[in-house]
Amino acid sequence: MRLVGIIGGMGPQATVFLMQRILDLTPACGDADHVPLLVCSDPRIPDRTAALRGAGPSPLPALIGAGKRLEAAGAELLAVSCNTAHAYLPDLRQALDLPFIDMVDEVAADVSGRLPPGAAVGVLATDGTLEAGIYRDALAARGLRALEPLPEDQRRVMAVIYGAAGVKAGCVTQEQADILASVIGALHRRGARAAVAGCTEIPVVLDAFKPDTEVPVISSTDVLARAIIREAQSRA
Amino acid sequence: MRLVGIIGGMGPQATVFLMQRILDLTPACGDADHVPLLVCSDPRIPDRTAALRGAGPSPLPALIGAGKRLEAAGAELLAVSCNTAHAYLPDLRQALDLPFIDMVDEVAADVSGRLPPGAAVGVLATDGTLEAGIYRDALAARGLRALEPLPEDQRRVMAVIYGAAGVKAGCVTQEQADILASVIGALHRRGARAAVAGCTEIPVVLDAFKPDTEVPVISSTDVLARAIIREAQSRA
Numbered sequence: 316m317r318l319v320g321i322i323g324g325m326g327p328q329a330t331v332f333l334m335q336r337i338l339d340l341t342p343a344c345g346d347a348d349h350v351p352l353l354v355c356s357d358p359r360i361p362d363r364t365a366a367l368r369g370a371g372p373s374p375l376p377a378l379i380g381a382g383k384r385l386e387a388a389g390a391e392l393l394a395v396s397c398n399t400a401h402a403y404l405p406d407l408r409q410a411l412d413l414p415f416i417d418m419v420d421e422v423a424a425d426v427s428g429r430l431p432p433g434a435a436v437g438v439l440a441t442d443g444t445l446e447a448g449i450y451r452d453a454l455a456a457r458g459l460r461a462l463e464p465l466p467e468d469q470r471r472v473m474a475v476i477y478g479a480a481g482v483k484a485g486c487v488t489q490e491q492a493d494i495l496a497s498v499i500g501a502l503h504r505r506g507a508r509a510a511v512a513g514c515t516e517i518p519v520v521l522d523a524f525k526p527d528t529e530v531p532v533i534s535s536t537d538v539l540a541r542a543i544i545r546e547a548q549s550r551a
Numbered sequence: 552m553r554l555v556g557i558i559g560g561m562g563p564q565a566t567v568f569l570m571q572r573i574l575d576l577t578p579a580c581g582d583a584d585h586v587p588l589l590v591c592s593d594p595r596i597p598d599r600t601a602a603l604r605g606a607g608p609s610p611l612p613a614l615i616g617a618g619k620r621l622e623a624a625g626a627e628l629l630a631v632s633c634n635t636a637h638a639y640l641p642d643l644r645q646a647l648d649l650p651f652i653d654m655v656d657e658v659a660a661d662v663s664g665r666l667p668p669g670a671a672v673g674v675l676a677t678d679g680t681l682e683a684g685i686y687r688d689a690l691a692a693r694g695l696r697a698l699e700p701l702p703e704d705q706r707r708v709m710a711v712i713y714g715a716a717g718v719k720a721g722c723v724t725q726e727q728a729d730i731l732a733s734v735i736g737a738l739h740r741r742g743a744r745a746a747v748a749g750c751t752e753i754p755v756v757l758d759a760f761k762p763d764t765e766v767p768v769i770s771s772t773d774v775l776a777r778a779i780i781r782e783a784q785s786r787a
Contacts, residue, residue: 316595318593324582324585324587324588326581326582326585327570327574327585327588330570331570331571331574334563334567334570338564338721343720343721344720344721345719346560346561346562346563346594346598346719347594348594349560349562349592349594351560351592351593352560352563352590352591352593353589353590353592353620353624354588354589354590354592355589356570356585356587356588356589356590357587357588358582358583358584358585358586359552359583362582384589384624385624387623387624387625388589388620388621388623388624389620389623479580483582484579484580484581485579485580
């Protein structure tokens with residue numbers, strides 16, 4: 316198997332949860348069946364949404380630095396366990412020699428296998444991800460249409476991620492799950508046929524409380540986990 | 552904070568659980584308060600107990616290799632998330648330049664702060680850890696006496712770790728927790744005033760099911776997590 320490098324720590328809980336999902340989704344009878352991983356969990360990487368909104372320093376130098384650490388350590392391919400950081404993926408590809416797994420494109424490919432062309436897909440993500448348009452573009456490239464929460468709902472999604480009682484503050488609560496389910500319900504009423512949990516903090520909440528939702532929710536964490544297992548096992 | 556390298560993957564579930572405990576035990580309001588980690592989770596490292604019993608290849612070259620990867624990636628100190636691998640710690644220290652956190656000594660220090668001199672401490676660990684005597688020696692150096700399970704109980708501990716329905720096979724069950732509690736009970740009846748969960752697979756089970764035990768159980772995972780947080784924050 317190939318040694319997969321993960322640029323993580325954005326946040327650290329989402330990175331640990333990704334690693335857990337890689338374990339859960341790997342058919343294994345013992346340690347040696349599991350994917351070898353090199354993980355740089357660096358929570359000092361500047362906030363991606365703040366940077367994309369012009370309210371903070373760019374995370375790009377730190378993202379490149381983490382990638383170079385993993386390259387130096389012998390990683391054979393790279394993944395980034397933060398959707399918003401994928402706004403910088405073209406720059407990362409230019410700065411580093413190793414191939415990258417593109418979580419956002421993997422998610423769009425997964426959703427496109429489930430829905431008819433032209434279908435609307437709700438996107439639960441950070442302000443940075445939405446403003447950078449990375450899901451809008453990736454879904455459009457697969458013939459699908461991104462549907463964003465209305466502003467008040469988007470503020471509630473951001474509070475689940477970044478609030479004083481948010482995932483990044485170490486809280487994972489039923490109330491967060493209820494908020495996410497309610498935002499997904501509103502997207503469904505506006506026409507969404509599925510929803511993407513397009514921030515790796517969100518599946519931490521959904522997995523813990525498994526709220527009922529009107530439409531299927533595609534976890535970007537699980538899609539990335541499956542892509543990491545697949546690419547680790549591929550010869551390419 | 553200093554960047555802590557973790558030689559892990561022995562097993563991968565125990566490594567993910569250690570990372571989760573580092574998160575849980577860090578006082579944090581947001582991502583940036585967390586410890587930066589470089590984790591080499593390499594489940595291909597040969598089994599430590601098999602090697603120590605002469606029934607398999609030495610893990611030492613792979614352990615050194617993982618340490619060198621973390622060194623190349625810029626880690627500032629190292630930890631090993633497997634108790635049995637600590638049998639090779641003197642060799643690892645010789646082969647690598649970075650300072651190591653010694654989980655076994657950290658555990659012995661923790662227990663010695665809770666018990667009077669000469670007290671007996673039950674040790675739940677792999678056959679390899681017991682045969683290498685690393686807890687026996689570390690507890691003795693702190694004025695304490697290691698008490699090992701009787702052979703039939705030791706076989707049950709090994710089955711919890713390595714069995715077809717063991718932690719390394721991806722199973723975490725109430726039955727395992729009951730077995731561990733029963734072994735701890737037997738150690739208590741033989742005089743143990745505390746027990747050490749001296750294999751990082753064991754706290755995965757104890758944390759999931761929290762069985763009642765007659766004596767306090769010291770988790771080697773939690774002790775290592777606290778030492779990692781402390782050393783990451785120290786200037787030395």
